């Protein structure tokens with residue numbers, strides 16, 4: 001990753017979350033100063049997020065500075081105050097992040113994902129307008145869910161994504177469209193990153209691998225929604241972080257760009273369960289359930305563009321990644 005010429009910090013939103021905390025730690029380890037914000041959204045426990053922040057703070061052993069602000073990005077005056085400080089750029093990862101849950105809370109998801117993104121983009125723009133060398137780019141988390149039940153896998157960035165099947169996916173698509181308009185009007189580079197089911201240490205507790213590790217380890221029944229053939233292109237956190245940093249470095253050369261950050265190897269729910277069971281050394285207790293509204297059948301990334309333009313190359317095989325996540329889980333429970 002290129003060293004920032006101004007020595008300014010990079011702003012990371014959602015820094016107490018799963019992906020944000022890993023990105024912050026990686027930047028700090030490279031000597032890049034970071035300012036992080038998070039509102040400790042109640043979707044999962046504050047304790048987990050505080051533990052993520054402790055890991056971020058440990059990465060300041062490199063000598064790079066980290067400061068944290070507890071802040072809701074929908075609070076405009078608070079965000080205006082935050083942007084009194086100058087940033088090298090922004091990595092905007094904060095969001096409400098579960099398609100299934102969004103079905104029952106479309107307004108909350110639009111508020112946290114679309115409205116907050118508009119606020120972040122607007123304040124980033126104002127800073128960029130004062131000096132084009134400052135706040136030189138914005139990287140935003142999108143999602144593979146924008147592909148909906150697209151009939152032509154693997155999914156490439158040029159496909160029509162105007163038929164998302166959950167409010168969450170619709171908010172991510174809305175952010176992508178806003179990002180394009182932002183670039184078109186203001187020439188501040190914006191990257192939109194479509195993450196595909198990210199897993200690894202500190203993974204959100206609602207996501208499949210995390211849930212399966214916990215339930216199988218504790219002998220708790222798992223509701224299997226559908227027949228287990230539903231598949232996700234599970235992508236290890238370190239691979240995703242390398243893609244985010246490459247996108248941050250390279251977006252100025254593109255202006256506006258959407259990139260897939262996936263693994264291009266979908267794993268069925270049945271395979272996920274079998275792998276976790278093998279690594280944990282216990283059999284799962286399964287309870288049959290129906291496919292849930294908002295769930296897509298398959299996610300599968302075409303990586304042609306991100307390989308060519310970002311040099312992105314996922315390196316972690318699923319079972320190797322699960323082993324690392326199980327090791328982290330056991331360590332946390334000690």
Ligand SMILES: NC(=O)c1ccc[n+]([C@@H]2O[C@H](COP(=O)([O-])OP(=O)(O)OC[C@H]3O[C@@H](n4cnc5c(N)ncnc54)[C@H](O)[C@@H]3O)[C@@H](O)[C@H]2O)c1
Nearest residue numbers: 014017018019039040041072073094095097141195197198
């Ligand atoms: N994890 C995945 O597999 C995955 C897949 C696709 C897209 N994404 C996207 O990547 C991003 C990070 O996901 P994650 O898995 O790390 O989720 P996460 O929930 O662990 O992290 C998101 C963080 O954002 C914070 N946040 C939410 N609303 C906020 C607000 N209004 N103001 C300030 N902070 C707020 C939350 O408290 C949380 O700590 C999200 O935008 C998500 O939609 C994740």
